[in-house]
Amino acid sequence: MxxxxxxxxxxxxxxxxxxxxxxxxxxxxxxxxxxxxxxxxxxxxxxxxxxxxxxxxxxxxxxxxxxxxxxxxxxxxxxxxxxxxxxxxxxxxxxxxxxxxxxxxxxxxxxxxxxxxxxxxxxxxESLGAFPLPIEVNGFGIVASLIAIEKAGSLLGLTGCLALRKIGESPFVTDGGHLIVDASFGRIPDPEALSAALHAIPGVVEHGLFxxxxxxxxxxxxxxxxxxxxx
Missing domain, CATH: 3.40.50.1360 (Rossmann fold)
Known part of the structure; x- marks a missing residue:
């Protein structure tokens, strides 16, 4: 099928x-x-x-x-x-x-x-993370937010590419007017800890861990x- x-x-x-x-x-x-x-x-x-x-x-x-x-x-x-x-x-x-x-x-x-x-x-x-984690961010201070996301991941032993989602050459914009960063962290052993760390970043509006x-x-x-x- x-x-x-x-x-x-x-x-x-x-x-x-x-x-x-x-x-x-x-x-x-x-x-x-x-x-x-x-x-x-x-x-x-x-x-x-x-x-x-x-x-x-x-x-x-x-x-x-x-x-x-x-x-x-x-x-x-x-x-x-x-x-x-x-x-x-x-x-x-x-x-x-x-x-x-x-x-x-x-x-x-x-x-x-x-x-x-x-x-x-x-x-x-078995473990979340093979699919890149979408993180919705405010457009203001995007570089600072990217650095903060990278640091938050690193403290939890998570590394990988952070990519600003685009449509063609333009950034993808959500219905709420925000941008999305796709974080290719790989395996996420502690989703709750990552959720808390991302929520602590002012530029992060929300993330895709439900x-x-x-x-x-x-x-x-x-x-x-x-x-x-x-x-």
Missing amino acids: DAASLKEKVGQAAAAEVETGMRLGIGTGSTAEAFVRALAVRVGEGLRIVGVPTSERTAALCRDLGVPLATLEEVPELDLTVDGADELDSRLRLVKGGGGALLREKIVAAASARMLVIADASKRV LGLASAALLAGPDGIEHVAPH
């Missing part, structure tokens, strides 16, 4: 878990978009929900497919967020932000009673959909 088919299957499985009346956080990325398409089918069949999108891209797709939307200001407490991940470990600690929406994704996930992660089984890892937020995961593989709980 190819990647697109796996995403479609896991999107359908996640949509099947949505109950009428739910206030939903709706994630960003290709797997989350598969969920939106499956959710739209259920909405067309009479499912009543309201969704809070985590990006302008997701919002546009929801509007195109007729999924009812609200802002987080209008619906500040959510029942469930469904979103993808770039990596997840056995404790359902995540690396997210490959699509550039990590700040809004984390705000929405934190406002939710539960977070359901949807991904293909290849995203499961710790203690995911309640469960649906992982699509050749043998079907696996339901995973943290352990």
Whole structure:
């Protein structure tokens, strides 16, 4: 089964878990978009929900497919967020932000009673860090922030390239107007320590380590959909 088919299957499985009346956080990325398409089918069949999108891209797709939307200001407490991940470990600690929406994704996930992660089984890892860690930073003082990130990593034994994300020759700009640094630290033995160190840097707006937020995961593989709980 190819990647697109796996995403479609896991999107359908996640949509099947949505109950009428739910206030939903709706994630960003290709797997989350598969969920939106499956959710739209259920909405067309009479499912009543309201969704809070985590990006302008997701919002546009929801509007195109007729999924009812609200802002987080209008619906500040959510029942469930469904979103993808770039990596997840056995404790359902995540690396997210490959699509550039990590700040809004984390705000929405934190406002939710539960977070359901949807991904293909290849995203499961023993240790986080093979996927470069996205770090959202303020454009002001970017060089100082890069130096501080490098020092924070070094104190934890983490080294590797720090790259400012670009689209062509121009810096990638998030929906919130920030920049993203992709940190290729490699294996991250202590994600909690790295999270605290990055949060201590004034220029860091947020980072892509999602710790203690995911309640469960649906992982699509050749043998079907696996339901995973943290352990």
